[in-house]
Amino acid sequence: MIQRLKIISVLLLIGFFCVSCGGFAPKVGITEDTVYDQPMPKVEFEYELGPADVIEIVYHYSPKPDIHDYYLSVGDVFKVEFAYHKDINRQLTVRPDGNAAMPRKGDVQVLGLTPNQLQDKITKLYAVDFKDPLVTITMVQYNRAIDHLRKAITTAPRGQSKLTAVRPDGYITFPLIPDIMAKGKTMPELKEIATKEYTKIIDNLTVSLILKVMKANVVYINGEVAKPDYYLMEGPSTVSQILSRAGGALNTAELSTVLVISRDKDRRPWGRLVDLKEVIHEGNLSKDITLQQYDVVYVPKSGIARANLFVEQYINNMIPSNLIAPYELGGWLILEPVIK
Numbered sequence: 001m002i003q004r005l006k007i008i009s010v011l012l013l014i015g016f017f018c019v020s021c022g023g024f025a026p027k028v029g030i031t032e033d034t035v036y037d038q039p040m041p042k043v044e045f046e047y048e049l050g051p052a053d054v055i056e057i058v059y060h061y062s063p064k065p066d067i068h069d070y071y072l073s074v075g076d077v078f079k080v081e082f083a084y085h086k087d088i089n090r091q092l093t094v095r096p097d098g099n100a101a102m103p104r105k106g107d108v109q110v111l112g113l114t115p116n117q118l119q120d121k122i123t124k125l126y127a128v129d130f131k132d133p134l135v136t137i138t139m140v141q142y143n144r145a146i147d148h149l150r151k152a153i154t155t156a157p158r159g160q161s162k163l164t165a166v167r168p169d170g171y172i173t174f175p176l177i178p179d180i181m182a183k184g185k186t187m188p189e190l191k192e193i194a195t196k197e198y199t200k201i202i203d204n205l206t207v208s209l210i211l212k213v214m215k216a217n218v219v220y221i222n223g224e225v226a227k228p229d230y231y232l233m234e235g236p237s238t239v240s241q242i243l244s245r246a247g248g249a250l251n252t253a254e255l256s257t258v259l260v261i262s263r264d265k266d267r268r269p270w271g272r273l274v275d276l277k278e279v280i281h282e283g284n285l286s287k288d289i290t291l292q293q294y295d296v297v298y299v300p301k302s303g304i305a306r307a308n309l310f311v312e313q314y315i316n317n318m319i320p321s322n323l324i325a326p327y328e329l330g331g332w333l334i335l336e337p338v339i340k
Contacts, residue, residue, distance in 0.1 A: 046265075047293055049182045049190065050216025051168045057194075058161045058208040069114045070142060073201065074098070077141035078115070080122060083134035091140060104129065115139060143202070163212065176201060187211060219291050221246045223299035224253035238288045239274050239297060254302040255280065260289065261296040 049055075072078070076094045080102070088103040098111030105125055110118055119137045126133045166172050170183030172190070177197035182190055191209045198205050215232065219242055222228040226247025233242075239260060249255055255277040264270050272289065279288045291297070 046186065047211070047214070048184050048186060048216065049166055049172075049211075051166050051170065051183065052213070052215035053166045053182075053211065054163060054213035054215075055165070055172065055182075055187075055190075056161055056163050056210040056212050057174065058210065060206045060208065069116075070139070071112050071114055072110055072118065072142070074111065075141075076139070078118070079136075079138040079140055081136045081138065082126075082130075083136070085130060085133070165213075166216075174198075217293050219293070219295045219297065221297040221299070223297075224250040224301055225299050226250060233291065233293070237291050239291060240276060240279050240288050242291060242297060243276065243299070249276075249299055252301050253299045255299070257300060259298040259300065260291070261298070262292050263294070 072094050074094050074096050077091065078094075078100075079089070079091050081089045090103060092100040092102070094100055094110055098109055099107040100110045102108045102122070102125070108121070108125065110121075113121065115137045119135050122137070123133055123135045126135070162175065164173055166182045170181055171179040172182040173179050174194055174197070177194070177200075180190065180193050180197070185193075187209055191207065194207050194209070198207060214234070217233045218230045219233060219237070220230045221242055225243065226249075228246065231242055231245050239258060243249060243258075256275050258274045258276050260272045260274055262270050262272070274289060275284075275287050278284045
């Protein structure tokens with residue numbers, strides 16, 4: 001009899017605890033001043049590139065006098081002329097290995113030299129054969145990188161532009177320059193890197209980047225929804241719209257305290273509570289905030305759902321079924337009489 005009273009007392013205490021748990025608000029660690037706040041100010045160019053994003057590259061070349069020294073590159077054609085030894089005058093091409101074949105001397109490394117530096121080098125090279133050789137270097141075809149670039153982009157049906165996509169590894173391929181890590185970068189950041197790389201090989205060239213297809217503009221929704229997953233936003237989307245795409249809320253959801261985790265301009269997490277119950281049932285669209293890229297939406301359980309989960313985990317699964325009857329939503333425990 002005493003043992004039975006102890007069991008009854010424990011079960012009653014657990015039952016009262018369940019009732020009190022059902023009234024607690026969810027602890028999401030958000031200060032009061034952020035609850036139902038207006039959306040964060042949009043940060044210009046905040047979209048971060050990701051795999052499968054498609055970018056159109058448009059090239060702008062403006063021929064004008066160069067203010068920097070010209071350095072020989074692969075494919076450049078130049079003349080070497082000797083004032084008093086015309087029999088060894090030659091027109092030469094810079095090969096892919098950076099060399100050019102000089103008469104009597106064989107291969108000479110010329111890649112990366114300015115015309116004046118090349119002239120000095122050839123003069124010193126032939127000084128052992130001729131007394132005070134007078135050498136003139138004349139560029140015939142140069143700045144060939146722009147010709148290669150034109151050929152690379154005019155083969156595309158889009159004219160003087162090219163479409164390229166961010167690869168699964170996060171890199172993106174541009175003609176003539178090394179691959180660039182694009183994942184996590186904004187469009188202005190990517191443009192700055194690409195422009196610097198092209199400046200190394202082509203003067204007076206600027207590039208414009210146009211985002212044609214967005215595949216990384218996703219938000220995540222989980223919790224008490226029918227289809228928790230990530231969803232692509234093809235345009236401005238609100239919390240209620242994403243909830244609809246996720247199949248709507250379950251009966252166990254607490255719509256008055258939906259948590260949205262965003263990032264501020266310094267990319268630090270920033271949480272807000274959204275009262276979707278007021279949005280859906282009262283039509284108060286001012287509470288329905290616009291989501292941003294990589295936002296996380298969490299729909300919590302209601303108080304009753306949390307109480308039922310507690311009962312399932314800590315009562316039904318831990319206490320022998322022959323000691324208790326089914327637990328009702330009101331929080332009462334009904335004991336079956338023990339017959340000796």
